[in-house]
Amino acid sequence: MKNLIPFLLLFAGASLFGDPVAFDFKDPKNINNVIFQMDAPLESINGSGDAISGVVHFDPENPSATKGQINLDATSLHVGNPVLKEHIHGTDWMNVKKYPNITFKLTKLENVRKQGIDVLADAKGKMTIRNVTIEMSAPVKITYLKGMLEKRNRVPGDLLIIRSKFSVKRDQFNIRAGEKLEKVANEIELSLNVAGAAPIK
Amino acid sequence: MKPKVILYVRLVGIACLVSSLALWWSHGSNIGFWKTSVEEIVEIPIIEGMPELGTQRQMIWTDQFVCGVETPLIGVGVCLGLFIFSISIKRRLNKKKN
Numbered sequence: 001m002k003n004l005i006p007f008l009l010l011f012a013g014a015s016l017f018g019d020p021v022a023f024d025f026k027d028p029k030n031i032n033n034v035i036f037q038m039d040a041p042l043e044s045i046n047g048s049g050d051a052i053s054g055v056v057h058f059d060p061e062n063p064s065a066t067k068g069q070i071n072l073d074a075t076s077l078h079v080g081n082p083v084l085k086e087h088i089h090g091t092d093w094m095n096v097k098k099y100p101n102i103t104f105k106l107t108k109l110e111n112v113r114k115q116g117i118d119v120l121a122d123a124k125g126k127m128t129i130r131n132v133t134i135e136m137s138a139p140v141k142i143t144y145l146k147g148m149l150e151k152r153n154r155v156p157g158d159l160l161i162i163r164s165k166f167s168v169k170r171d172q173f174n175i176r177a178g179e180k181l182e183k184v185a186n187e188i189e190l191s192l193n194v195a196g197a198a199p200i201k
Numbered sequence: 202m203k204p205k206v207i208l209y210v211r212l213v214g215i216a217c218l219v220s221s222l223a224l225w226w227s228h229g230s231n232i233g234f235w236k237t238s239v240e241e242i243v244e245i246p247i248i249e250g251m252p253e254l255g256t257q258r259q260m261i262w263t264d265q266f267v268c269g270v271e272t273p274l275i276g277v278g279v280c281l282g283l284f285i286f287s288i289s290i291k292r293r294l295n296k297k298k299n
Contacts, residue, residue: 031245035260043233046240048260078262080236081269117254143247143255151248161247161255193257195247 020059023160023196025052025070028153032194034072038185045084045184049102051076052194056106058160060144063119064109070162070194072102093175099130109140118143123164129173138166149197157199164192204294207287214283221276228268235269238262 025032032052038045049072056068074096079085089096105128109121119142127136141163149157167189171177176184225231241263244256 031257031259033259035242035258045233046260048240048262078238080238080240080262080267081234082237084234145247145254148248148254151251159247161257163257191258193259195257 020057020062020065020067021158021160021198023056023058023068023158023198025054025056025194025196027052027195027197035191035193036077037189037191038187039189040181040183040185042182043184045079047077047079047085047088049074049077054103056160056162056196058142058144060146063121063142064112066109066121066123066142067106069103069105070192074100074102095130101128103128104138109142110137117145127168129168130175132173134172136166136168138164140164149199152195153197153199155197155199157197160196160198162192162194162196164190166190166192207290207294210283210287210290214280214287217283218273218276218280221272221279225268225270225272225276228272231267231269233269235271236267237264239265239267 030050033048033050034052035046035048037047051073052070053073054068054070056066056070058066058068074094075089077085077088077094077096079088088094091098104123104125106123106125108124109119110124112119112121114120121140121142123138123140125136125138126133143159143161143163145159145161147156148159149155152159167187169186170184170188171186178186239262241261243259243261245259246252246256247254
C-alpha cells in the first residue's frame with residue numbers, strides 16, 4: 001500500500017495538469033500565413049507565404065510546456081514582382097528546390113502571462129532556414145478557444161491561434177550575407193498569423 | 202519638308218517621355234520595379250461574426266499590373282534615342298546641302 005502512494009500522487013498530479021492537446025496548423029480555410037517585409041534604402045519588399053503546416057502541443061493549464069513545430073513551404077513565398085520572386089526562389093537566395101522548408105521548432109514558452117483570453121509569452125526554439133539552424137526567441141500571443149472549432153471549420157474541437165511579430169537577419173542564415181544590402185535589407189520582419197485545429201476524435 | 206521630320210521625331214520623343222512619366226505617376230510613382238500582383242492586408246475574424254475573439258492578418262494578392270521605375274527610365278531612354286536620331290538626320294541633311 002505504501003508503495004502505491006507515490007504512484008497515486010503522480011497520477012493525481014498528471015490528471016490535474018491534463019494532457020496537452022495537439023493542434024494541427026494545416027488550415028483547410030487557407031488563411032494561415034506568414035507576412036514578411038524588408039526595408040532597404042532603394043526598395044521596400046513585402047511578401048507572404050501561405051503553405052503552413054505543423055503541430056503544436058498546448059496545455060491550457062500549463063502553457064509554459066507548449067511544444068511543437070511550425071513549417072512553411074518556401075515555394076509558397078510570393079512577392080508582387082515576378083522577376084524578384086524568381087530571384088528569391090533561386091539558388092542564390094532561398095534555393096527553394098534544395099531547401100523547401102522553413103521551420104520553427106518550439107521548445108518552450110517563457111515569461112508566460114495572461115491578458116484577457118490571450119496568453120503572452122516568449123517562444124524559445126530553433127529556426128531553420130536554408131538548412132541553417134539558430135536558437136531564437138520570439139514574442140507570441142496565443143489564444144486558446146475551447147470548443148470553437150465547430151464555428152470555424154464545422155468540426156467539433158478546439159482552436160489555437162498563434163500570432164507573433166519578430167525579425168531575422170539573412171546573414172545569420174547565410175542568405176547572401178553582406179550582399180545587395182541597398183536593395184534587399186538584411187533584417188527581415190516576419191508576422192506570423194496561424195490558427196491550429198484540434199478536432200475531437 | 203525634311204526639317205519637319207526632325208521636328209516630328211523630337212515631338213514623338215517628348216511624347217514618349219511625358220506619357221511614361223504620366224503612366225508611372227498614375228500608378229503611384231513607385232520607386233520599386235514593375236509588379237504583376239498587388240498585396241492587400243486584411244484582418245479576418247478567427248470565427249465569422251465573432252470579431253471579439255480576435256482576427257487573423259492575411260496578405261491577399263490580386264493580379265494587377267503596377268508600373269515601376271523602369272517605365273520612366275524607358276521613356277527617358279526612348280526620348281534620348283529619338284533626339285540622337287533627329288540630330289543624325291539633321292547632320293545628314295546638312296552634308297547633302299554642302
